[in-house]
Structures are given as structure tokens and as C-alpha cells.
Amino acid sequence: MLDVVSLRVSFAVVAVTLLALFYFVAYRSTRSAYAGWWCVALGAFLAGSAAYLLDGTSQQWWGNPLGNVCIVAGAASVWAGARAVSGLRVSWLAVAASLVVLLVASALDHPGRNDWSGGPFFLGLMTVYLALAATELHRAWRRLPAPGPRARVYRPILRSLTLMCTGVAAFYLARFVAFLAVGQDGRLFDVFLGSQVTTLVTTVMLATVSFSMTALSYADDTIDLRARATRDGLTGLLNRDELMQQLAQRWNAHRRRAVHGVVVMADLDHFKRVNDVHGHAAGDFALQMFAAACRSALGPEDLAGRVGGEEFVLYLDRADLDDARQAVEQVSSMLQHGSLPDGTVLPTVSYGLTVARRGDDPDVAIGRADRALYVAKSEGRDRVAVADGDEKAPAAPRPPTIAP
Template structure:
């Protein structure tokens, strides 16, 4: 109980420090999530004291919900450092599960109602937070990137270690509770409320006193993303795609497909339905690309309505199949009333041994123009300087079909 009181007081002190020292100055999303965590940690300590004294089911359920919400905010803060947004619906799902489990088991378990589910939920959320922090630490554009400040790198590393320890501690709490029971001396001494308050207290102090550096890391990553991403579509911009593609082609020994795609009748769409419809078309196409390509594939906007992809594939047929999934997804999209279905022409060039990215791009671009001349909305594979194969076309019903080589 004494440690819970200390946790409550420390949470309040750190909250004031965080609000005055960082949030008012930067309006950082990471700082916002961390302040929410401090509020919930303090409230959880108060409710835990009440439930220990009264044993009331409402206090038990509220304490479990607040505990899970604290872990959810840690996950939100970790995602904010990586410039990922977290909706309140995602945050609320963990506490909702904890409260529901408490309500369902309260008649039989009393003050222990929902404990296993709550601790398992918190272990999962802290684990997700730790994974995200380590990902930020070692990501090419994250805290460990070239040019990142030493203090920022150390701060993210320290927080990642602290949250990882906390995640392991909650896994231990779940295991001890299930295996030993809530009244076991081992559980009470090494996994109970006092041990939990001590571990959380250390985490709060470590994270809060590195908040200035972590806020700087968040701003640095945001600037890097703005410098490497196309603002409208969220895909890589041309310079970043070129950089990543050179690295990929130098590292990969297997087949690589370089693709150039160009939206069909884009000028007509802009002239007829306005630039807002054109922007929606670009965003819708980028969304279809993200859903249709593989996790290791690269995609970027070259400019205007032109895009390029670098695909790790088994061969030409594999590349064509991925693009066909994108083509089919686009065919179902409408970006304006009365507008044609969203279509694009695709040119594929399989990287030849020793070939540079620029050379493969030129061949893919030539194949894309062949697709345009052949009627648009199709995928053309470049074979050599003189020929290209039309590997997918659109029939009147909008379905793909094989075609003879196009001249």
C-alpha cells in the first residue's frame, strides 16, 4: 500500500514536470501520450488503494481498466515516436477487455476478478510497445539513423530496455498468478502489487527524465519522413525510391522486377472533374498499391501521375500477378461521379545481371508506353529493345486475359 501511495505522488510530480517542461513547448504527440499514461497510472494507484480497502467490484473493475489503459498509452507513446498514429478505439479495446473480464468473473473471484485477463492484456500491450521502440531504435530513418543525436539514441535505447523489462515482468506476473495462485507467498512477494508498483515507478522515472530527448527523436523522425515521403500519397518520393532501389538491387541476388505505372486519362480527369478528383485518384491508386504489393516491395511516386515499383519476385509471372491484383482493385474505384474507372498502364522490366536501376527504369518506361499505345489498362513485360509482351489486358467486362505479343 505504501508503494502505491508513492507511485501516486510520483506520477503527479512527473505529470507536472512533463506538462511544464515539454508538452507546452512542443505539443509533441509522444508527450501527450506520456502525460495520459501518468494520469492513468496515478488514478490506477488511487483506485487500487480503494479496492484493497473496500473490495468493491466496481473499484476492482475500474482499477483493472485503468491498468490496461496505462499499458495502452505506453503503446501509443511508442508508436508516436515512430510517427504512427493510434486511434482512441485501439487504445480503448484493451481496457474494455479487462473490464469485461472483471464483470464476468466478479461473482466467483471477488477482488481477484479479471486479474489474469488484465495482466495478460497489459503484458501484450507492453510487448507491442517494446517491439515498436526497438524498431524505432534500429530503423534506417529512426533514432539509430546516421545523423541522429547520441542523446536521442541513448534515450530510445534506455526506454526500449525499460519497457522490455516491464513486458517480461507482466508475463512473469501472469505465469505466477496462474501457476502459484494469488495467495502464494512467492506471488505476493515477487509479482504482487508492491513489486508491480516498484517496477512501474522505475519506468516512469526513466521515461520522464528522457522525455526531452525523446521529443527530439519524434521531431527528427517526422522531418525524415517529410523529406523521404510524397506528401499526397504517402509513398516514397523519387529521391528516396532511387536510393532504396540502388541498395536493393546491389544486395539482392534473385530476380527483381522494376515497374513503371502511369494513370490513364489523368489530364482528362483533372480537366473534367477538377484537381481535387485528381488528388483523390492519386491517393486511391497509392492505397491499392500498398494493399496489392508485398511487404518487401518498394513503391514511390515519380511525379505527376507516374509511379515506380521495385518488386522482389520469383519471375515475370509473379510480378504480373501482383500488378494484376492492383489493377483489379483500381477497376472498382470511382473518384468522381461520372468518371471512368481508375486504371493505369504498367511496364515491367526484369533486372538483367549487372544492370543499373536507371537502365531497368528506362526499359520499364518503354514497356509502359507500349501499354499506353496498345489501349491502356494493361501490363506489358519488356523482353528486349525491340519487343515487349502484353501479359495482361482488360476485356469489355473488366477481366484480365492473355494476349499475343504486342508490336
């Protein structure tokens, strides 16, 4: 088996390589908080490994305590990175206090001749911080939304990170217990849980977490690019292409139902006047307010997309006309209670409704809703019109809304 010095030199080379690759390939392209903390962790592990190389020399008295502090700071940075995945922060005052306690304990434990000065504190803190990191990653994994693009990408990455941190935390817990039970010279600790095995385990952890963090960083970029490609840049609603694609998927999913939802065509009344009188910024604000009202009024399975300047298409999944009327009335009510930045009331909205039937084509249904919208506008605007014959359509069962 390789001696400890050779393993630590190899570990340092791996850490330097991973730090350089991760910083220039992953962190600089995303600037994400968790990627930044992983860079800090790699740097701290590298510094700690370098300090441990002074063991057996006349400088061991300060190199050993410094190495302990750097390695534990690296573990604390892993915890910080795990919390950053969920947008959370750590209490660095508590971390700094733990590092001071470790430094004092190591300095008072004869570091010049004791390779394991401050050993119980070092092993205990490593166990705690790695366990905290595993807990945060598990929580981030469990907090992911219902199945969707983000969950599909994030879940396997967070699962692998959780398992890795859990495994290393368990390893350090075993070291901590063995150190207290048999001491640093005991065969159990020295052969199976000593510095050589630990260096190998830590090297594997660095490589695994670095690749997982890189994948997580690129997942953020991929999701962001997809959002830009499928969402309207002003309102955040679906753009026309994505809306039609998702409508086609819903049609296929409900192809055996006689009636499987309601298509709504919506148009902001006298929108050109808003732009001409109040400016395009006010018009943009009105569109954003309408989009926000739609997101609030519609259910998680419903769709909303912007298909023109002030024209929108809504699809209420497994809804009937009463459900649709209630939803659009809620949208209009929200707009009535809002105003433009200068205090002027927001424009009203006209709606055309049609039921989505088995055998329909999405374009055909949208055409019917558009004709109903024309009727609503011709009758004075700020009202709801239903396509011819749809009032007699059978109702589709809509699942009950579960209160949070």
C-alpha cells in the first residue's frame, strides 16, 4: 500500500486539477452560489492536504492544527453549498466558533509530536458538517416540485450527492467512534480507518461531487435555455409554439373523453389606446398584470399562452363552462383591483369560450373560441361569449382543488 505522504501528494494533485477544471468550466459559466462554495471547499481541502505534508518535520507544530482547520472548513463549505442549492445560507458565526475551538484543541494537544492533535474534535466536526450537507441535499431533493423538467434533471443529481455525503459522513462517524474506543494506534482505526483509507475515500468524494456539481450547473443552464425557448419573454407565459405542442399532448391524453376541457381566447380591450396614451411601458405592465392574474386563477394542470400582441389562449384541463367562467371572472376581478403605474385603471378583457371535444383539432377549437371572442367584442367588450352550441355540451368532471 502507498505511504501516507504519497497518497496526500496524489490527493493534492487531484484537488488542484478538479479545482481548476470546476472553476473554469462550471463556475465561471454559471456563477451559481453552490458552485462557488464547492470551489471554496476544494481550495480548503487542498490547503489542508498541503499542511498535513508538514507532519514529521519541525513545522508539524503549526501545520497539523492548520490542516485540521482547513479540512473542516472545507466540509463546512460543502454544507454551505448544499444549502445554497435551496437558496439558503449558513450561520458562519457558528462555523467560525467551531473552527476556533478546533484550532485551540489541536494547539493544546501537543501538535509537534502528536499527528492526531485535536483528533476527537476534528473527527466530530467532520461528521457533523458532512451529515448536515447530506440532510440539506436530501431536503432539496424532497422539495422538488411535481414531475416536470426541473425535477427530472435535478432528482438523480441530488440523489447521488446525498448518497455520497451520507456515505462519507458515516465513514467519519465510524472513525470518530473507533478513535474514542481504541485510540489512534489501535489496529481497527489504523488499518481500516486511518489516514491512507481516508485519503482514498476523500479523493473519490471530490471527484464524484465535482462531476455532480458540474452536472447541476449545466442543468441550470439547460433549464434556463428551455424556459427562454418556450416562454414569452415579457409575460412568462407559454409562447405560441410551446402552447400548441402542449395542447396537442393534452388532446392525445384525453382522446377517449367526450369533453376534456375548455379553450379560452382572451383579448385586452382597447389595448392600443393604453400604448398610445400611457406609453408602451404601461402596455407591457398591463400584459404582465394579466399574466400574473392568469397564473393565480388557473390550476396547476391548466395552460396559458400569449399568441399575439394582446391576445392569449387559456386551456382549462378537465373543466366545464362554469369552471371556465369562474376562472376568467377571477382574472378580470384581479385586474379591476389593480392599476397602471400612473394610477389609471387597467384595461378590461373580453373572452371567447369553447369546449374541447373528442375528435377536435387544437387549431379548430381555438378558431371557435376566436369567433366567440369576436362576438364578445361586438357586443360591447368586457364580457364572456360562448361558441355556438357549446352551452349544451356535456360537463367534464374536474378534479377537486385541495386546499393547501
